[in-house]
Amino acid sequence: MSINVWWIRRDLRLQDNQALQAARSGGAAVLPLFILDPILLKNSAENRRTFLFSSLNSLDEELRRRGSRLFVRKGKPLQVLTELVREINASAIYAEEDYSPYARRRDAEISRHLPLRLTGGVTIHHPSAVVRADGSPYTVFTPFSKAWKSLPAPSRSLISIPEVFVPPPEIDGEHLPVVSQPTGFPASEQEAQRRLQAFAENLIYTYQENRNRLDFDGTSRLSPYLRFGLISIRQLVNTSVKAIENAPDSVAQKSAETWLNELIWREFYMAILYHFPYVLRTAFNASMRNIPWRENQEDLRAWQEGHTGYPVVDAAMRQLKQTGWMHNRARMIVASFLTKDLLINWQEGERWFMHWLVDGDPAANNGGWQWAAGVGTDAAPYFRIFNPVLQGKKFDPEGAYVRRWVPELAHVPNDSIHEPWLMSADQQRAASCQIGVDYPAPIVNHRQARERALSAYRR
């Protein structure tokens, strides 16, 4: 009987898995393999490692329930696979294609030596398929999304979970590191399914208005699961399409369409990274590579630790450090603050986010930062500068988000919660919050910082 390797990379799921399906074709036995690649492990952040290992443990449990198990080996993938293929006399290696520069180099090298077969699955459409008639890639989101939508829709039926695996041979492998469950994001396929189901019942129909609210859980919170493939993008897209069709009214329909667009943004940035891998090193827009950034460690530190004196910024940065996740609206606010108000290089923000985010993905994170800094594809114009006070008032009107993450401000009244420095000495005493002692005064004056950013960007 022939045996295939199912090389698991960012498809940690049994449901709707094209690589797994391909590996089982012809009734072959499947060896589920995860490779602990020292290069990837060195670059990955602790929150993502915890989520990854926890996900692998739960995947292993699921496999054991079906008469199989997960094999883990450590080392350079080419070397690991070469040895393994010889050891078990495998016919082929099946894996879901990954479009990041490192993954492409790695897979190209392996393909020269071994029968590596790549399948789709990370995206709905391959980055090279969403291009203009002349084959050139899109660099603006709206035309990209139109082209994306004009391509054949994904199959509406998902690939079901194999009931029984042909047991693979017993071979040696590493043990998975034992980790505690990541807080806030239980790492299992069932959890991802539960979240999607809950979201599809209600929140998807109010997404348009609620997604921006910092003080309300109006988003799906599926990003870590999608990042590591505990759920397939196809299932999410199919869910959004169904919701668009079933929407009770036009507001609900618009909401489901907005959510679908967010999924397309993800594919857009993956395509950008695929076609323009240099964006990981420098601004997409060549005219935006010489902005006179400030090198100010003190301000950078204040931003990172949530001590800028702007409540909504500090709340968001503390949410990130404490939970490994940040609300999307908050990501835009803190990115605008770092790059515009503090005039610090967006790449500092990109690095900090990758260090903490449990959903950190190079394509999406880079795209988001370049967008916010106004240096990327289809970027926000450089003069679009968020006012952290107005953003707070608009999207956290009662200050619930601020109070949750910045306890020093717990007793500050609503009308001062987003500009506590305006409180009188009496009010500060009443709120048990002395500005400059219990909570910092703003490290920059927004009005002046805005002017500084505008003139720096103009240069």
Place this chain on the structure above:
DNA sequence: TGAAATGTTGGGGCG
């Protein structure tokens, strides 16, 4: 997926 500055309009107070 902004915010600030500037322009326009129209109602009300007032001489």
Place this chain on the structure above:
DNA sequence: ACGCCCCAACATTTC
């Protein structure tokens, strides 16, 4: 009744 001013509300332009 009229002109003038003020200013809020809204619209447009600019960054």
